[in-house]
Amino acid sequence: MTGDGGELARLRAERAAIDARIKALTGAVEGPAVSPLAPAAFPPLPVIAGLETVTANSGTRYTGRDDVLLARLAPGTVVAGTFTRSSTRSAPVHRCETILAEHAAGLAGGLSTGRGFGLVVNAGNANAFTGRNGEEAVARVTEAAGAALGLPGSAVFIASTGVIGEPLDHGRIAAKLAEMAARLGPGPDEAAARAIMTTDTFPKGSSAEVVLDGAPVRIAGIAKGSGMIAPDMATMLVFIFTDAAIDRALLQETVARLTDRTFNAITVDGDTSTSDSLLVAATGKAPMMPILEAKDPRFGAFEAALCSVMHDLAIQVVKDGEGATKLVRIVVEGAVSDASARAVGLAIGNSPLVKTAIAGEDPNWGRIVMAVGKAGEPAERDRLRIRFGDLVLAEAGWRSSDYDEEKAAAYMEGDEIEIGVDLGIGTGRAVVHSCDLTKRYIEINADYRS
Amino acid sequence: MTGDGGELARLRAERAAIDARIKALTGAVEGPAVSPLAPAAFPPLPVIAGLETVTANSGTRYTGRDDVLLARLAPGTVVAGTFTRSSTRSAPVHRCETILAEHAAGLAGGLSTGRGFGLVVNAGNANAFTGRNGEEAVARVTEAAGAALGLPGSAVFIASTGVIGEPLDHGRIAAKLAEMAARLGPGPDEAAARAIMTTDTFPKGSSAEVVLDGAPVRIAGIAKGSGMIAPDMATMLVFIFTDAAIDRALLQETVARLTDRTFNAITVDGDTSTSDSLLVAATGKAPMMPILEAKDPRFGAFEAALCSVMHDLAIQVVKDGEGATKLVRIVVEGAVSDASARAVGLAIGNSPLVKTAIAGEDPNWGRIVMAVGKAGEPAERDRLRIRFGDLVLAEAGWRSSDYDEEKAAAYMEGDEIEIGVDLGIGTGRAVVHSCDLTKRYIEINADYRS
Numbered sequence: 067m068t069g070d071g072g073e074l075a076r077l078r079a080e081r082a083a084i085d086a087r088i089k090a091l092t093g094a095v096e097g098p099a100v101s102p103l104a105p106a107a108f109p110p111l112p113v114i115a116g117l118e119t120v121t122a123n124s125g126t127r128y129t130g131r132d133d134v135l136l137a138r139l140a141p142g143t144v145v146a147g148t149f150t151r152s153s154t155r156s157a158p159v160h161r162c163e164t165i166l167a168e169h170a171a172g173l174a175g176g177l178s179t180g181r182g183f184g185l186v187v188n189a190g191n192a193n194a195f196t197g198r199n200g201e202e203a204v205a206r207v208t209e210a211a212g213a214a215l216g217l218p219g220s221a222v223f224i225a226s227t228g229v230i231g232e233p234l235d236h237g238r239i240a241a242k243l244a245e246m247a248a249r250l251g252p253g254p255d256e257a258a259a260r261a262i263m264t265t266d267t268f269p270k271g272s273s274a275e276v277v278l279d280g281a282p283v284r285i286a287g288i289a290k291g292s293g294m295i296a297p298d299m300a301t302m303l304v305f306i307f308t309d310a311a312i313d314r315a316l317l318q319e320t321v322a323r324l325t326d327r328t329f330n331a332i333t334v335d336g337d338t339s340t341s342d343s344l345l346v347a348a349t350g351k352a353p354m355m356p357i358l359e360a361k362d363p364r365f366g367a368f369e370a371a372l373c374s375v376m377h378d379l380a381i382q383v384v385k386d387g388e389g390a391t392k393l394v395r396i397v398v399e400g401a402v403s404d405a406s407a408r409a410v411g412l413a414i415g416n417s418p419l420v421k422t423a424i425a426g427e428d429p430n431w432g433r434i435v436m437a438v439g440k441a442g443e444p445a446e447r448d449r450l451r452i453r454f455g456d457l458v459l460a461e462a463g464w465r466s467s468d469y470d471e472e473k474a475a476a477y478m479e480g481d482e483i484e485i486g487v488d489l490g491i492g493t494g495r496a497v498v499h500s501c502d503l504t505k506r507y508i509e510i511n512a513d514y515r516s
Numbered sequence: 517m518t519g520d521g522g523e524l525a526r527l528r529a530e531r532a533a534i535d536a537r538i539k540a541l542t543g544a545v546e547g548p549a550v551s552p553l554a555p556a557a558f559p560p561l562p563v564i565a566g567l568e569t570v571t572a573n574s575g576t577r578y579t580g581r582d583d584v585l586l587a588r589l590a591p592g593t594v595v596a597g598t599f600t601r602s603s604t605r606s607a608p609v610h611r612c613e614t615i616l617a618e619h620a621a622g623l624a625g626g627l628s629t630g631r632g633f634g635l636v637v638n639a640g641n642a643n644a645f646t647g648r649n650g651e652e653a654v655a656r657v658t659e660a661a662g663a664a665l666g667l668p669g670s671a672v673f674i675a676s677t678g679v680i681g682e683p684l685d686h687g688r689i690a691a692k693l694a695e696m697a698a699r700l701g702p703g704p705d706e707a708a709a710r711a712i713m714t715t716d717t718f719p720k721g722s723s724a725e726v727v728l729d730g731a732p733v734r735i736a737g738i739a740k741g742s743g744m745i746a747p748d749m750a751t752m753l754v755f756i757f758t759d760a761a762i763d764r765a766l767l768q769e770t771v772a773r774l775t776d777r778t779f780n781a782i783t784v785d786g787d788t789s790t791s792d793s794l795l796v797a798a799t800g801k802a803p804m805m806p807i808l809e810a811k812d813p814r815f816g817a818f819e820a821a822l823c824s825v826m827h828d829l830a831i832q833v834v835k836d837g838e839g840a841t842k843l844v845r846i847v848v849e850g851a852v853s854d855a856s857a858r859a860v861g862l863a864i865g866n867s868p869l870v871k872t873a874i875a876g877e878d879p880n881w882g883r884i885v886m887a888v889g890k891a892g893e894p895a896e897r898d899r900l901r902i903r904f905g906d907l908v909l910a911e912a913g914w915r916s917s918d919y920d921e922e923k924a925a926a927y928m929e930g931d932e933i934e935i936g937v938d939l940g941i942g943t944g945r946a947v948v949h950s951c952d953l954t955k956r957y958i959e960i961n962a963d964y965r966s
Contacts, residue, residue, distance in 0.1 A: 095552035154889030155820070155895050195897065197884045197914030230882030231915050335868040336786075337883075340892035418785040418868070418953075419961055426962030433787075434682030435645045439604030445643065447604050463648030467682050504869075505955045511869055512876030512954070 071477045079326035099296045101394055102383035103481065103501075108256045111273050111286040114307040116140035116182075116349025116436040119253025120246045121261035124238045125229060126192025126515045132261040134239055134259040136246045136255065139378035144314035144491040145169060145223070146177045146321040148329075155203045155309040156194035159343060165223055166318075171243050173314055177356055183347065184222035186211045187245070187262050187303065189290070193226040193234040194340040203236035210240035220395070225303050225343045227290060232508055254307060259288040263304055266290050267387050272378035274371035278364045279354040283310045286373050289379040291339075291386070300381055302329065304344040306375060311350035311369055320360075320369055328376040331408060332499045334387035335507070336416035346372070384499045389506030392424055393499065395484045400451075401494030406443045411498030413441035416484060421503035424483055429474030438487060449490030454483065523944035553835035553843055553931065553951075555716040558706045561723050561736040564757040565779045566590035566632075569703025570696045571711035574688045576639025577678060582711040584689055586696045587635040587703065587755075588665050594628045594764035595619060595673070595695025596771040600778075600792035605645035608656045608674045609793060615673055616768075623764055625883070627806055633797065634672035636661045637712050637753065639740070643676040643684040643781035653686035660690035660747045664697035675793045677740060677755050678714055703759060709738040712753055716740050716836050719728030722828035724821035729804040733760045735821050739829040741789075741836070752779065752833055754794040756825060756877065760818055761800035762807045770810075770819055771796045778826040781858060782949045786866035787958070796822070834949045839956030842874055845934045850901075851944030856893040861948030864935065869893040871953035874933055879924030881909040888937060904933065 116191050121132035139145070143288035147166050165183075172180070178502055186207055193200050211217035226234065259269035260451050273286040286374060291302035321344070329344060350356065358364050370426035401407035414420055417437040431452050438445050455477045458466045477483075566587060571582035589595070597616050599609050615633075622630070636657055643650050661667035676684065709719035723736040740754035771794070779794060800806065807815050835843055847862050851857035864870055868886040873880035881902050888895050898913035905927045908916045927933075 111804070121790050150889075151892070152886070152889030153891075154894070154900070177846065180585040195882065195910065195913065195915075197898065199914065230885060231910065245869060327932070337867050337869045337886060340886055340889055419786050422958055422961035424962075425958065428962070432645065435604045435680060436602070436787060436790055439600075439602030439790055440605075441898045443603070444600070445603040450604070450648065459646065460681065462647060463645065465645075465683075502962075503956045503958065507868070508872055508953065508955045508958060511872035512874075512878070512952075 072437055073180045075505070101267045101386050102391055105382070108259065108269050109271050109273065109438045111254055111271050112284040112348060113308040114254070114276065114284055114286055115217045115351035116143060117253050117347070118250035119255065119258045120249045120251060122242050122246050124188065124189065124242050126235050131346040132257065133184070133189045134242055135153045135187040135258050135261040136211060136250070137242060138250055139185065139347050139457060140349050141180060142178050142183040142350065143182050143347050144173070144312065144317060144350070145183060145345060146318035146345045147343065147345045148322055148325045149344070150339055152338050152340050152477065155341050156192055156226065157196065158202035158226045159191055159206045159341060160186065160201040161208065162345065164223070165220065168220070170314060170318070170376040170405065177313065177350070180308070181217055184211045184215045184217050184381060185224070185305065185345070186239070187225045188239050188500060189264050190230045191226060191234045192227040192230050192341045194230045194233065196233055199233050203234040204465045206236045207239050214243040218413045223345060225341070227262065227303050227341055228451045230340060231378050242372070254286050254288050254305070262288065262290045264290065268386060270379055270382040271384070272375045274361060276350070276367045276371040278310070278367065281353045283354060283368065284308060285310070285375050287379050289383055291383045291399050302339060302342045305381055306344070306346045306372070307347070308348045308372070309350070309352040310348045310357070311354055312348050312368065313351060313359070316357065316360060317346060317348055324369070324373050324376050326408070328373070328380040331411065331497060332380045332384045333412060333415045334384060334390070347496070349414045361367060364378045381499055384501050387501040389504040390501035391504055393482045394424055394484065394501060396500065397484065397486045398451065398489065398498070398499040399487070399495045400489040400492055401496070402444045402492040403494040404496055407494040407496035409443050410438055410441045410445070411496050412486065413437045414443065414487065415498045415500030418503055421500065424478070425502035425504045427475065427478040429454050429471070429478050431460065434485060434487065435460065445489050446491055448498065451488040451490060453486040454478065520888050522875045534959040541813065545632040549680055551717045551836050552841055555832070557723050558709065558719050559723065561725045562722050562725065563702040564704065564734055564736055564758040565595060565801035567703050567757045567797070568700035568709045569705065570699045571707045572692050572696050572700060574638065574692050576638065576685050576688045582707065583639045584692060584696070585635070585637040585708050585711040586623055586661060586693060586700070587698055589633040589635065589797050590799050590801065591630060591632040592628050593632050593797050594623070594762065594767060594800070595633060595795060595797045596764065597795045598767035598772055598775045600795070602643060602787055602788050602790050605640055606676065606791045607646065607650035608643055608676045609791060610794060611654045611658065612673050612675070612795070615670065618670070618767070620764060627761070627763065627800070631671065634661045634665045634667050635755065635795070636672060636689070637675045638689050639712050639714050640678040641676060641682055641684045642678045642680050642735040642791045644766060645683065646683055649683050653684040655927045656686045660693045673795055675791070677712065677753055677791055678803050680790060704755070706735050712738065712740045714740065718836060720829055720832040720836070722825045722832070726821040727966055728760070728802070728817065731803045733802045733804060733818065733832060734758060735760070735825050737825045737829050741833045752792045754779065756794070756796045756822070756830055758796070758798045758822070759800070759802040760798045760807070761802060761804055762798050762818065763809070766807065766810060767796060767798055770822065770836035774819070774823050774826050776858070778823070778830040781861065781947060782830045782834045783862060783865045783908040784834060784840070784951060818823060831949055834951050837951040838960045839954040841954055842952040843932045844874055844951060845949065846931065846946070846948040847934060847936045847957050848939065849937070849945045850939040850941060851946070852894045852942040854946055855944070857944040857946035858948065859893050860888055860891045860895070860937065860939065861946050863887045864937070865948045865950030866955055871950065874928070875952035875954045877925065877928040879904050879909065879921070879928050884935060885910065886935065895939050896941055901938040901940060904928065
């Protein structure tokens, strides 16, 4: 690349040669150990009162690492969730949707009086498109988890990530759960974040704390996705825990709204998993009076803290995007609505031509014009303004008079690129995160059979 | 790749080494001379009575090749067209839309009594997102073409393809037109198909003949796209000419309907150009009574012939897709409607995960399940049936009992792959064509700055 300097170019070439040698020896494409965009370390996560977690290796797919996470959520916990909109969603997703519906129907005054919940997650097999066998596997695993936790199977959430279309060897997972339940301890932690990884290159965690009624309320979350270094492994799973006491319907509504601004505003390749799941569990164990409605003055602080955790985890998912070398922040303003702005942002973030230009460190604003045009949203050529960082490239339907190719090219050399689009026709705004599209993406997804 | 054999692998490696050497010497990525999916030769095209064409080099961008096409369509010609739906479409597209609207309003009984039309096409600069300068360029070029052809500028269609956002040096084109008009001759021909290419790797032409009222009626078309080997060059331009006599509204309605099944049912990368244009001109010079309505018994034969030309040109565009090594035919059946089937087909054809799997010769049907699921169209997991060629991979929500990985992998080694999806819930059907997504696509679109 133009701006990499000789040293980086040399190192990349050497790495490519080593990759090639490994591939020749093993028949497989070796991924980079860790995404170049990964954070330096896994962040410290606070213990969430009312949550216990434990991990184990079940041997269903991986050896030498844990691949099952079991969690117990204390009595009084309420749970909210959002899921993939795929019409071919997996058996575990269907199960979670059912539990949430029953949960919502069975609550007294929006707060739980029940026995709490379980959660079991396995990595390596998505249990998706596995027909009746998939439903059977869900039943067996949740029954075994329930038995181990002293709960009915119908109170156990389940999530699976990994290969699509392979029958899940549920017996191996079920057989582990009693032993795991005996080891349950404070959570969540890095072990939990690692146990749900498939081919992610780093574990993902985030937390926030907010003081309500004079005491700290904690939020901690873990996520996996979308390092799809082996095929079929793409799925985003996110589990967020808080000791806050909050009305379930309010939590659900808040999670759904924030999802649109976080996990539904990121893209790696525009492909949607059959298994994407986000669960947010509030144990109610913090020393606070429950938040029952959005006009509660404490709600705004809680919402902001939850949003920060969801946003941080969403960004980490993009930073672990397959082959990603640059994080792209797309800020769309001046749209007719926020939804319209998000649609334009996703059209830009999903465009292979935009993403390859960024990989090539090319300030190719013509492709942004193209992507805005194809979004199918209201836009007027002569009001459009496009910037990369602070550099205005195009405005008033035309290349900016300030346009400086050299400055723009220098800007594109950074690890994080901001594309600003002002449509100039309204007040709608959205921020979408994406990554670049590199040869490594193709290697990961095509060449593994070589 | 597994099935390429040692010889092909060696040749590919050698070509890659040569590509790298060229890149080192020139600073640019050299494309393959011709797409591996290109036809052996440009097909012979029949002369269309009432059409004259001529080409020239204007020097606006290319040297050593013609980059301007001028055509004259005789009095009596009717014209239909379809265009990009981009909200940032180019000045030439706006002009064509205006001419067609005036044409439709000014006709006597659906047939033309006017002076005919001109058409001028330039390659190398799309005149898109060029603001008022773009409109000025359109006015200058069409006025000059009109003057050369003895027509008002308002009767001259215009199309431009090439870089987005660069002002078009319209003076160079306008200065050529009088000289070109003096050389007009029978058309269309290979020279016309070549003059509209940007970075296409082969010229695209197709023709059909149908006997109506005992005499041959001819259809001949040329197309360019979507070889985007240099950046910003993606645009599909298609010009089809026939000597048929046909009502303009009927022609327009037919072209629009067939476009949905041909040019709107292909994808290379899901990105939509600011300049895509299809014009179909019927000169009415064949010795036939005009076709005035769809129930005319001759209409079906004409429509079938037109469809075959449109289909053939559309497939050629995909075969020249950037980096394409495989043509993918996606047949979706059993959908709730044809439109729903097409949406599912495009979700599959645009999926980077499906396209990279095909590049990797991987019969990865789980990704087809994913793409069906994300299409947002009605689908039921347990009724879905997926085949590659004649091999059924999945049915009834589950891997097929006949599934044979080895046979499926062998099938994927072919140059042309058929993916069949039966949704099993209706009678809607569509066929979509796409190509694979290879490292070459990334090279073409990202690495050119290296």
